[in-house]
Amino acid sequence: xxxxxxxVLNLRSAREWNSAFEDADGTAHWKNSAGAEECSRRLERILxxxxxxxxxxxxxxxxxxxxxxxxxxxxxxxVIARAVQFLQRRQASGAFLELEWRSLTSNxxxxxxxxxxxxxxxxxxxxxxxxAGGKGGGELRVRTVAERYLQAAGxxxxxxxxxxxxxxxxxxxxLTNAEISALKGFLSQxxxxxxxxxxxxLAMPGRTSTSAQTxxxxxxxxSAMIASLRTLGLTDWDKLFVEVSLCEQALSQDPxxxxxxxxxxxxxxxxTAVAELARKSGESEAEVARRAVKLxxxxxxGTNVRANERRSHVGFYFVGEGRQALExxxxxxxSWLVSFAxxxxxxxxxxxxxxxELLMVALLTAVVIGAEVNVPIFLVVxxxxxxxxxxxxxxxxxxxxxxxxxxxxxxxDYSAGVPAESKTLVVVPTLLVSREQMERSVRDxxxxxxxxxxxxxxxxxxxxxxxxxxxxDKRDELAPECAQLIEQLNERYAHEGxxxxxxxxxxxxxxxxxxxxxGWERKRGKLLxxxxxxxxxxxxxxxxxxxxxxxxxxxxxxxxxxxxxxxRDAGRKxxxxxxxxxxxxxxxxxxxxVVEGYGILQPRVGVSIHSANRSRLAALFSGDSSxxxxxxxxxxxxxxxxxxxxxxxxxxxxxxxxxxxxxxRFPSNAILSHDxxxxxxxxxxxxxxxxxxxxxxSRIAAYSKRKHRWVRGDWQILFWLFPRVPDxxxxxxxxxxxxISRWKILxxxxxxxxxxxxxxxxxxxxxxxxxxxxxxxxxTLGLFVLPTYLQFTLSILRSGTAKFAxxxxxxxxxxxxxxxxxxxxxxxxxxxxxxxxxxxIVRAGVRMAVxxxxxxxxxTAAEAESSSGKRTSPVDLYLKATPWLTIVFGVFLAVDRWxxxxxxxxxxxxxxxxxxxxxxxxxxxxxxxxRIGPRDEALLRTSxxxxxRFFREFSxxxxxxxxxxxxxxxxx
Numbered sequence: 001x002x003x004x005x006x007x008v009l010n011l012r013s014a015r016e017w018n019s020a021f022e023d024a025d026g027t028a029h030w031k032n033s034a035g036a037e038e039c040s041r042r043l044e045r046i047l048x049x050x051x052x053x054x055x056x057x058x059x060x061x062x063x064x065x066x067x068x069x070x071x072x073x074x075x076x077x078x079v080i081a082r083a084v085q086f087l088q089r090r091q092a093s094g095a096f097l098e099l100e101w102r103s104l105t106s107n108x109x110x111x112x113x114x115x116x117x118x119x120x121x122x123x124x125x126x127x128x129x130x131x132a133g134g135k136g137g138g139e140l141r142v143r144t145v146a147e148r149y150l151q152a153a154g155x156x157x158x159x160x161x162x163x164x165x166x167x168x169x170x171x172x173x174x175l176t177n178a179e180i181s182a183l184k185g186f187l188s189q190x191x192x193x194x195x196x197x198x199x200x201x202l203a204m205p206g207r208t209s210t211s212a213q214t215x216x217x218x219x220x221x222x223s224a225m226i227a228s229l230r231t232l233g234l235t236d237w238d239k240l241f242v243e244v245s246l247c248e249q250a251l252s253q254d255p256x257x258x259x260x261x262x263x264x265x266x267x268x269x270x271x272t273a274v275a276e277l278a279r280k281s282g283e284s285e286a287e288v289a290r291r292a293v294k295l296x297x298x299x300x301x302g303t304n305v306r307a308n309e310r311r312s313h314v315g316f317y318f319v320g321e322g323r324q325a326l327e328x329x330x331x332x333x334x335s336w337l338v339s340f341a342x343x344x345x346x347x348x349x350x351x352x353x354x355x356x357e358l359l360m361v362a363l364l365t366a367v368v369i370g371a372e373v374n375v376p377i378f379l380v381v382x383x384x385x386x387x388x389x390x391x392x393x394x395x396x397x398x399x400x401x402x403x404x405x406x407x408x409x410x411x412x413d414y415s416a417g418v419p420a421e422s423k424t425l426v427v428v429p430t431l432l433v434s435r436e437q438m439e440r441s442v443r444d445x446x447x448x449x450x451x452x453x454x455x456x457x458x459x460x461x462x463x464x465x466x467x468x469x470x471x472x473d474k475r476d477e478l479a480p481e482c483a484q485l486i487e488q489l490n491e492r493y494a495h496e497g498x499x500x501x502x503x504x505x506x507x508x509x510x511x512x513x514x515x516x517x518x519g520w521e522r523k524r525g526k527l528l529x530x531x532x533x534x535x536x537x538x539x540x541x542x543x544x545x546x547x548x549x550x551x552x553x554x555x556x557x558x559x560x561x562x563x564x565x566x567x568r569d570a571g572r573k574x575x576x577x578x579x580x581x582x583x584x585x586x587x588x589x590x591x592x593x594v595v596e597g598y599g600i601l602q603p604r605v606g607v608s609i610h611s612a613n614r615s616r617l618a619a620l621f622s623g624d625s626s627x628x629x630x631x632x633x634x635x636x637x638x639x640x641x642x643x644x645x646x647x648x649x650x651x652x653x654x655x656x657x658x659x660x661x662x663x664x665r666f667p668s669n670a671i672l673s674h675d676x677x678x679x680x681x682x683x684x685x686x687x688x689x690x691x692x693x694x695x696x697x698s699r700i701a702a703y704s705k706r707k708h709r710w711v712r713g714d715w716q717i718l719f720w721l722f723p724r725v726p727d728x729x730x731x732x733x734x735x736x737x738x739x740i741s742r743w744k745i746l747x748x749x750x751x752x753x754x755x756x757x758x759x760x761x762x763x764x765x766x767x768x769x770x771x772x773x774x775x776x777x778x779x780t781l782g783l784f785v786l787p788t789y790l791q792f793t794l795s796i797l798r799s800g801t802a803k804f805a806x807x808x809x810x811x812x813x814x815x816x817x818x819x820x821x822x823x824x825x826x827x828x829x830x831x832x833x834x835x836x837x838x839x840x841i842v843r844a845g846v847r848m849a850v851x852x853x854x855x856x857x858x859x860t861a862a863e864a865e866s867s868s869g870k871r872t873s874p875v876d877l878y879l880k881a882t883p884w885l886t887i888v889f890g891v892f893l894a895v896d897r898w899x900x901x902x903x904x905x906x907x908x909x910x911x912x913x914x915x916x917x918x919x920x921x922x923x924x925x926x927x928x929x930x931r932i933g934p935r936d937e938a939l940l941r942t943s944x945x946x947x948x949r950f951f952r953e954f955s956x957x958x959x960x961x962x963x964x965x966x967x968x969x970x971x972x
């Protein structure tokens with residue numbers, strides 16, 4: 001094994017060493033043989049300093065250590081700032097500045113960045129070991145290490161020397177990953193102390209002691225300090241970290257050969273897990289990593305190749321199911337309390353459901369006790385069960401967010417490009433309805449491509465013609481035109497070699513049940529047909545445009561809706577996530593569903609700014625998950641607690657696995673909302689740190705139509721709550737999905753009934769419930785607002801010291817006002833939305849049990865948006881009927897139940913005005929609300945003028961019309 005000196009000498013040639021120690025003015029510290037001799041002595045001093053002992057960690061209060069360091073840093077910053085101000089004033093007056101002082105005034109940005117780096121390091125103080133010494137009886141070990149290196153190096157930073165110093169240092173003990181990460185900041189702080197020592201002569205004239213003057217005279221030159229700060233700032237610390245961290249070197253031996261190719265965030269999560277295990281076990285971080293590598297390298301007894309691949313990755317033992325095996329291997333012994341908590345975590349689904357049931361019982365009990373009259377318990381339970389369940393679920397989700405630490409899924413780093421073995425196709429299933437819609441679909445596909453260019457990322461439209469009475473009509477002429485547009489895109493971008501375009505178009509087939517010509521099984525059928533084509537089985541497409549040879553070897557498919565945007569590089573991130581070894585889907589040999597890893601990954605879905613600004617409704621509710629019952633927030637809870645997300649039709653899946661677990665599993669002409677059930681079979685995971693952008697309905701009618709379609713789809717998978725379910729062949733087979741997947745289905749059904757239940761309670765309380773109508777009204781509204789108010793109360797309790805800042809309360813009151821506006825809008829829409837969901841439930845029930853027709857009735861989001869207000873639908877009728885029904889009911893109350901009418905008057909008034917209010921919500925945002933103030937306008941105009949002047953001055957023929965990257969103003 002090479003010595004530390006040999007390591008350094010191998011790293012750099014003599015010429016490089018000579019240039020490394022030149023001053024800012026170009027003068028070398030040594031030349032020829034004298035330089036080589038000085039180099040050798042310098043290295044010896046550095047390596048000798050590395051081998052000095054006394055760095056054994058001790059138990060000391062870190063607060064007593066960190067506070068003086070923060071105070072010293074603030075003082076150094078103030079001293080340097082005063083010196084710079086003094087020098088700039090002299091320079092402005094025409095005085096000549098020596099080279100040393102000019103190096104300070106011209107490098108204020110470097111000083112500022114170094115200060116920020118130091119502050120960031122001090123924030124890690126709780127993770128850093130402490131040794132004896134320092135002002136408070138102890139000192140951070142990493143700071144001692146930084147001081148020893150810089151003192152031995154004469155405060156002249158050199159990367160290769162530091163690597164050799166740390167290599168020699170770790171022959172006796174191992175630095176933690178946190179120490180190596182923080183080392184850059186502490187090196188910066190010590191160098192800043194030297195800069196401040198020089199600056200103090202200007203900042204505090206006459207207050208510098210004789211000894212300090214002598215030290216300053218013998219200290220390294222200021223320009224050398226600035227140069228060291230500059231070199232340190234330009235050092236790629238991530239690469240240096242890999243070189244010097246013994247833990248990192250152990251992890252790089254990952255048998256799956258995945259760790260080195262992972263994203264930085266994923267590596268950081270692994271390091272955090274290693275540090276936690278090291279603290280609990282008393283072992284070094286490097287030893288913990290070696291034990292994990294050893295476990296991953298062992299022969300695995302299972303016969304499932306994919307399961308063995310997951311267990312051959314070190315992450316399986318840090319953040320996966322193999323963590324307990326690693327804890328046993330390093331000798332961690334848990335207390336009885338921790339052991340009990342781990343037992344509970346093994347059955348999170350049961351714990352979650354039982355917790356919701358207990359909350360429901362508590363809420364129902366409170367309602368009964370508060371009534372102060374004899375009320376049949378069964379009646380209270382029947383009426384309040386669903387609203388109490390709504391509140392209980394929301395409260396349980398808030399508690400999960402509080403106590404369960406969120407964990408992002410690890411990803412491979414494909415920022416440089418998707419490898420050939422992970423070749424991916426991005427498809428947009430859609431209908432070819434009109435020429436305008438077809439051209440827009442092609443243009444949107446091109447936009448997605450432009451933000452995600454990659455040689456192994458291809459893009460395609462997956463199309464059907466709309467339903468028709470005959471197999472072919474005039475709209476079938478759109479397919480050849482679309483194919484021509486796709487080929488034009490290929491011609492335009494073929495020379496770049498950064499992905500290609502495809503069109504996959506099917507002809508209609510006759511549906512004997514619906515008595516109509518349509519695309520088989522709509523979107524679900526298109527994806528199944530595409531998978532068969534990619535797997536080389538069968539081609540059910542009448543038109544395939546694009547280079548067909550590129551379809552061979554496609555492993556993943558990203559499916560998006562027609563109105564879904566794919567942000568820049570989101571495609572690579574999705575592929576990098578599903579290609580990670582821990583996401584490798586493992587299919588159960590008997591049930592044929594994914595039981596480990598993920599067959600589908602669902603990204604977070606955001607709302608486009610454009611759609612959010614189209615109307616008051618979209619602006620108010622685009623970010624609110626309570627109005628839209630298909631909330632994204634619950635998916636986060638599912639992922640954090642159960643390691644499963646909810647598939648909503650936008651995501652990435654592995655072609656072979658997806659086809660294996662969902663092909664010929666479900667009855668035909670029966671499933672409308674297939675995403676939820678497919679996610680249950682293929683096991684969907686949520687990628688909370690990857691986002692796609694979707695449109696939001698701009699009209700109440702469009703929103704209600706979408707909701708009507710979703711509710712019908714949810715009720716059509718009702719059978720998957722039971723032990724046995726229908727299959728593709730008409731048989732009744734064992735239901736293979738797990739408890740939490742069934743809970744998701746039940747929870748969607750429960751939510752679709754909640755508005756109906758709330759309206760029923762209010763009407764019942766006003767008409768016939770015993771006791772006062774006011775109590776039943778307040779009890780109902782109390783359950784309605786409880787989760788929201790509890791959430792804001794908990795936010796105050798969890799805010800810590802932030803609650804003493806004005807900014808916290810400003811944001812709190814803003815969010816609280818918005819939340820109350822959301823509650824008000826849900827209350828105004830209650831009767832209309834209740835009728836919409838009741839209609840959807842009844843239609844689904846009748847069609848499933850009686851007619852067996854129109855189970856696949858479907859309207860795209862674009863069609864719902866464009867048809868709103870153009871033709872009358874049940875949704876529009878309910879919206880128009882709500883005020884009149886409310887008036888009739890109000891008249892009855894006023895005549896027969898005057899006391900109840902007085903209580904209900906305010907709500908009745910809101911419902912009478914619901915139609916007018918909905919029309920107001922449908923209107924675009926007023927331009928007055930978007931106008932900027934005079935100060936902001938002046939700021940924008942000034943910035944625009946300065947930018948224009950900059951380009952006018954520097955973008956000229958002499959500069960080849962290229963503006964400079966860096967401009968140094970005279971006197972700066």
